[in-house]
Amino acid sequence: MSAELAEPASKIELPAGVGGGGEIPSFDVTLRVRRYNPEVSEDATWDDFKVTMYGTDRVLDALHKIKWEMDGSVSFRRSCAHGVCGSDAMRINGRNRLACKTLLKDLDTSKPITVEPIKGLPVEKDLIVDMEPFFQSFREVMPFLINRGHEPTKERLQSAEDRERFDDTTKCILCAACTSSCPVFWTDGQYFGPAAIVNAHRFIFDSRDDAGDMRLEILNDKEGVWRCRTTFNCTEACPRGIQVTQAIAEVKQAILSRKV
Amino acid sequence: MTATIQPPRSGNPSSGKPSSGRIAPKYRRSGGSKGNFEMLAWLFMRLSGVVLVVLIFGHLTVNLLVGEGIHAIDFGFVAGKWADPFWQFWDLAMLWLAMLHGTNGVRTIINDYAEKDATRLWLKIVLYAATTVIIVLGTLVIFTFNPCPVANGVQLPGGFCPAP
Incomplete structure (x- = not known):
């Protein structure tokens, strides 16, 4: 039986090590x-x-x-x-x-x-x-462009340098690997979490956005960036390789330089 | 023939409400905290940390390494240091910064690890009470230190004073 079902031998000579799914x-x-x-x-x-x-x-x-x-x-x-x-x-x-x-x-x-x-x-x-608590924090940082200027007729232009400033945090795919690896988030679920801060960072440092101050004020909350203990769990967990802890540190610096 | 299709994520079947759009109470944040306390606490930790490195290593060097080093430390050595306003200020700064730095560190640990609000409250009450006692006591000692303790008109042993 099996001999009948077997494929006829190939007439093309293949060098060893090429092709063949069974390998x-x-x-x-x-x-x-x-x-x-x-x-x-x-x-x-x-x-x-x-x-x-x-x-x-x-x-x-x-x-x-x-x-x-x-x-x-x-x-x-x-x-x-x-x-x-x-x-x-x-x-x-x-x-x-x-x-x-x-x-x-x-x-x-x-x-x-x-x-x-x-x-x-x-x-x-x-x-x-249940991802709802995760997305609630995400929504609270207003992850969308807010621009008070006139609506341009074409796209909003931005220099390559300005775009580079927040390039890393545009990579987020909201998988929650970072937030759910954070020991501070594990304790009581109150912390905004790395993902929300990363997505705030993406707009805070966007030269086209005008609501950076509002987002910094939101993250100046007692459950905001100051609960970060820089354990780097988030950076290690991120499947996109975002430097999450660094982004959080940049948001901390931005709040400080605005207030002090 | 109407079939009721359960909404997805019906986390609480008894209420029949879908859980999307609602958040478990544990995750609900209790309103925005106004003020910059957490920011200032964070900043204080960094600044006091840097200053403490200088203060503590200066303290250790002067006490343990300079001159006869550790063998010179006795009642008279401490009395001599606290006769100088410079060292009074140095030790006072070290006491306050170390106590506040440590207290703030333990405060964040309590915030992170205490699971019940009541536990959190009591641990913090104990922490702040201990801090207050030590800071007040330490400050008093630095400023009211008497190198020639006298009790009932008699010079106490260990005093470091010329005989009257």
């Missing part, structure tokens, strides 16, 4: 997923799933395999699956990362890989958290 090394890996379903139990538990994955696979692929082939009740968020939408931030082996940007081969596959929801936000089910 990607495969390995077995155990994913230890944090499960929580308030309709069944108030307690969260760990579930182990053993899957065979390939060297090109990401944690998200393993989660897909689990959800599609093993246990359809495993719940997580993902949209674009390519590191742009920021939906699938989760705590993988104790660190906040995007499941779609973390290759399994880069993790220690000899031990189970732990996958948990991001910390500090209320868990709704399995890996899904």
